[in-house]
Amino acid sequence: MIAAVLAIALGALAFDARELPGIEVTGVRPLSGKAITNYSHADLDGDGLTDILLDDAILFQRQGGYPAASRYALPDAGDAARLQAWNGDLYLWSESLLSRYRWHERGWERVVAYALPRPETDPLPAASGATGGRRQAFLHDFDGDGTPEVFSVTPEGVHVFARHGAGYNEAGLLNILPGRRITSDAVPRLWLPEARRLSFPVLKMACRLVMEGDGITVLLREAVDSETVRYGRTRYRWDGEQAVARGTETTQAVASYLHPCRLNDDGMLDLAGGCEKTSETTMLPLPVYETWASLDGGKTFHVRRSASIPGFRPRCAFVDFDGDGQADMITEETGLFEGGAREAMSRLLTLPEVGHTVRVFRQQDGGFARQPALRAVFVIRLESPAAAQGDMFSRYRAGKLVDVSGDFDGDGSRDLVVQDRIDRLSVHLVRDWIFRSTPDAVLSIDRAAQFAVADVNDDGRSDIVLHEEGKMSRVYFSREEGP
Ligand SMILES: [Ca+2]
Ligand SMILES: [Ca+2]
Numbered sequence: 419m420i421a422a423v424l425a426i427a428l429g430a431l432a433f434d435a436r437e438l439p440g441i442e443v444t445g446v447r448p449l450s451g452k453a454i455t456n457y458s459h460a461d462l463d464g465d466g467l468t469d470i471l472l473d474d475a476i477l478f479q480r481q482g483g484y485p486a487a488s489r490y491a492l493p494d495a496g497d498a499a500r501l502q503a504w505n506g507d508l509y510l511w512s513e514s515l516l517s518r519y520r521w522h523e524r525g526w527e528r529v530v531a532y533a534l535p536r537p538e539t540d541p542l543p544a545a546s547g548a549t550g551g552r553r554q555a556f557l558h559d560f561d562g563d564g565t566p567e568v569f570s571v572t573p574e575g576v577h578v579f580a581r582h583g584a585g586y587n588e589a590g591l592l593n594i595l596p597g598r599r600i601t602s603d604a605v606p607r608l609w610l611p612e613a614r615r616l617s618f619p620v621l622k623m624a625c626r627l628v629m630e631g632d633g634i635t636v637l638l639r640e641a642v643d644s645e646t647v648r649y650g651r652t653r654y655r656w657d658g659e660q661a662v663a664r665g666t667e668t669t670q671a672v673a674s675y676l677h678p679c680r681l682n683d684d685g686m687l688d689l690a691g692g693c694e695k696t697s698e699t700t701m702l703p704l705p706v707y708e709t710w711a712s713l714d715g716g717k718t719f720h721v722r723r724s725a726s727i728p729g730f731r732p733r734c735a736f737v738d739f740d741g742d743g744q745a746d747m748i749t750e751e752t753g754l755f756e757g758g759a760r761e762a763m764s765r766l767l768t769l770p771e772v773g774h775t776v777r778v779f780r781q782q783d784g785g786f787a788r789q790p791a792l793r794a795v796f797v798i799r800l801e802s803p804a805a806a807q808g809d810m811f812s813r814y815r816a817g818k819l820v821d822v823s824g825d826f827d828g829d830g831s832r833d834l835v836v837q838d839r840i841d842r843l844s845v846h847l848v849r850d851w852i853f854r855s856t857p858d859a860v861l862s863i864d865r866a867a868q869f870a871v872a873d874v875n876d877d878g879r880s881d882i883v884l885h886e887e888g889k890m891s892r893v894y895f896s897r898e899e900g901p
């Protein structure tokens with residue numbers, strides 16, 4: 419009786435498989451759980467359904483999928499043109515021309531074009547939201563009037579172009595990048611040349627730009643020594659002509675495996691990462707993976723240790739598992755070395771499977787709970803004992819068999835998918851922090867296929883994307899099983 423009620427309450431999960439040429443989901447960002455894709459989402463035909471923008475094509479959504487007949491080439495503006503969707507229109511920026519296109523019935527109409535030479539760019543990291551290829555962001559509405567400004571990042575700084583009457587004009591060159599600051603002689607003149615060099619190890623600096631609202635945030639990574647780094651974050655506001663600094667924060671010197679990220683919305687810079695250690699509490703030295711997080715810019719750390727295989731990296735260590743706005747910590751632990759040395763050795767040599775435990779530590783009260791809110795144990799079939807180092811073991815060791823980033827029923831709680839056999843994926847829905855070892859859906863897959871998770875059709879339910887060398891990507895769209 420209880421089982422029947424549960425089944426109704428949970429609803430049944432179903433997947434529709436479709437081939438989707440050109441789509442790639444190459445992984446997940448380990449500190450946010452966001453999928454890394456070779457496409458962007460936008461509704462470009464105005465039907466309220468999210469379409470897929472590739473570097474060379476638009477795929478319009480029809481009935482939850484993307485049939486071949488709804489795939490169209492993009493307007494031709496040369497291979498070097500960058501593209502970005504904005505407010506239902508498609509913008510292309512070639513070396514000399516910024517064009518805005520709108521989709522009408524079965525073709526593109528060029529609404530307007532502006533003469534706007536694109537400044538020479540260099541391989542600086544692009545603004546957040548960019549996914550590489552031609553889809554590197556160049557539009558942002560800094561002043562919030564609905565008309566986007568155009569920006570371009572060059573070694574000199576961030577060029578901003580604003581719309582004035584019938585054209586776009588350069589409105590400012592924002593001198594906010596670290597390389598520029600070093601060549602500027604305004605500040606370093608105070609110091610001896612040697613001190614200047616020590617203070618600004620230019621070759622060891624890296625920076626990231628994030629545009630949000632009327633501001634630009636510049637995030638700098640500075641090597642302190644070979645093992646530690648420091649991050650600086652400066653926020654600027656663009657006042658129509660120049661960048662006005664709002665303030666700078668600098669983290670403590672922290673281990674270089676820690677990276678800046680956003681684990682909650684309290685405005686403080688968060689840091690997270692992981693590293694491999696050797697356990698000193700056991701008789702035999704055993705590999706341990708440590709997951710680290712700081713919610714206060716590196717002053718205090720939360721660390722969880724898990725038994726691990728050398729070289730193992732979890733796919734995703736931080737994701738907002740319960741959808742409360744705060745990222746939770748995920749750890750993965752192997753059961754390969756459980757028990758005494760003799761038992762572990764026997765397992766490594768003879769048992770063609772491994773026990774694997776996923777734990778979710780909830781972020782709460784300014785930290786992470788001591789006890790996991792969720793503990794899920796899987797038995798993964800390796801085909802051959804671990805010591806034989808077969809294909810399935812290699813994938814296991816590379817962290818490719820478990821994904822915690824998807825929400826397949828769209829209820830706001832993440833769910834788990836595990837490739838527990840070489841030819842199948844098991845999807846386990848999680849509700850109210852309850853994990854059930856019986857999967858809610860099982861997908862048969864080709865032995866050579868690798869899986870990734872992303873909400874490809876943007877309906878709030880994560881989908882599963884299968885890649886196999888030499889074959890078209892196949893997307894399993896998640897849906898509720900209809901009556
Ligand atoms: Ca659409
Ligand atoms: Ca959370």
Ligand SMILES: [Ca+2]
Nearest residue numbers: 825827829831
């Ligand atoms: Ca869910």
Ligand SMILES: [Ca+2]
Nearest residue numbers: 873875877879
């Ligand atoms: Ca979906």
